[in-house]
Amino acid sequence: WYSVVDDGNYTIQEKKWLKLVMYCESGCNAESDKNPVYKGLFQWHPKYWNIFxxxxxxxxxxxxxxxxxxxxRNGVNLYAYWPMCHKRYVTKYGEFIR
Incomplete structure (x- = not known):
């Protein structure tokens, strides 16, 4: 999935964040089902995924x-959606600047 991110129309900061968080959340496994609740690359909650x-x-x-x-890009609170992995991003790269 790194190559998909690298080839996408994303800022350098977004690319770093996406790669770190998808690795942290799922080991870059799009079919990740390791958590009893959260699913996919970024470990979305199925309830909210289905709503959005x-x-x-x-x-x-x-x-x-x-x-x-x-x-x-719509301004979601990264700490609320991906608390542990976003904290790792901040530790490695600093705050995510919008």
């Missing part, structure tokens, strides 16, 4: 990347 993206498959890595970027 009812036509998209939660296990589709492309959809996970695009919808996660859209959420970021």
């Amino acid at each position: 993206y009812p036509k998209d498959n939660i296990y589709d890595g492309y959809s996970q990347i695009e919808n996660t970027v859209r959420k970021i």
Whole structure:
């Protein structure tokens, strides 16, 4: 999934964040089901995924990347959605600047 992110129309900061968080959340496994609740590359909660993206498959890595970027660009609180992994990003790269 790193190459998909690298080839996408994302800022350098977004690319760093996406790669670190998807690795942290799922080990870059789009079909990750390791958590009893959260699913996919970015470990979305199925309830919220279905509310926000009812036509998209939660296990589709492309959809996970695009919808996660859209959420970021719309100003979501990164600590609320990805608390542990976003904290790792901040420790490594500093705060995410919008």
